[in-house]
Amino acid sequence: QVQLVESGGGLVQAGGSLRLSCAASGRTYRSYAMGWFRQTPGKEREFVAAVSWSGTSTYYADSVKGRFTISRGNAKNTVFLQLNSLIPEDTAIYYCAAAGSDVGLGYERSYTYWGQGTQVTVSS
Numbered sequence: 001q002v003q004l005v006e007s008g009g010g011l012v013q014a015g016g017s018l019r020l021s022c023a024a025s026g027r028t029y030r031s032y033a034m035g036w037f038r039q040t041p042g043k044e045r046e047f048v049a050a051v052s053w054s055g056t057s058t059y060y061a062d063s064v065k066g067r068f069t070i071s072r073g074n075a076k077n078t079v080f081l082q083l084n085s086l087i088p089e090d091t092a093i094y095y096c097a098a099a100g101s102d103v104g105l106g107y108e109r110s111y112t113y114w115g116q117g118t119q120v121t122v123s124s
Contacts, residue, residue: 002026002077002113006096009118016122017084022096022115024077033099034079035111036070038092038120045095049081050105059105064090086122093117 008020022034035050049070050059058070069082079096097111104110 004096004115006115006118009120011121014124016086020081022079028077033102035097036081037095040092047106052102088122088124091122
């Protein structure tokens with residue numbers, strides 16, 4: 001089993017920035033592809049960004065492209081999401097997830113492990 005813990009969420013004004021972190025523990029002897037999803041009440045969870053297990057490829061939802069940046073940390077299976085130029089529509093619970101392969105990283109079903117989420121609130 002792998003446990004994922006997110007941190008870094010909070011309340012920020014529109015135009016501001018946040019940096020989310022996700023750290024894995026447990027069976028982390030191998031590298032996983034990592035992704036971020038977000039969810040607001042009454043809506044399905046949506047893909048935000050992902051990074052391949054090697055860190056060489058990144059993927060973004062169109063709604064965040066150019067504003068958010070995903071990166072891997074030096075520690076194995078640590079991932080960051082830099083959120084810049086935040087808008088109220090970015091308000092959501094952000095979830096970190098780990099996948100066993102680089103295939104289909106835009107889809108929830110590709111991920112095996114999930115964190116509990118961290119709240120991001122952007123005020124106008």
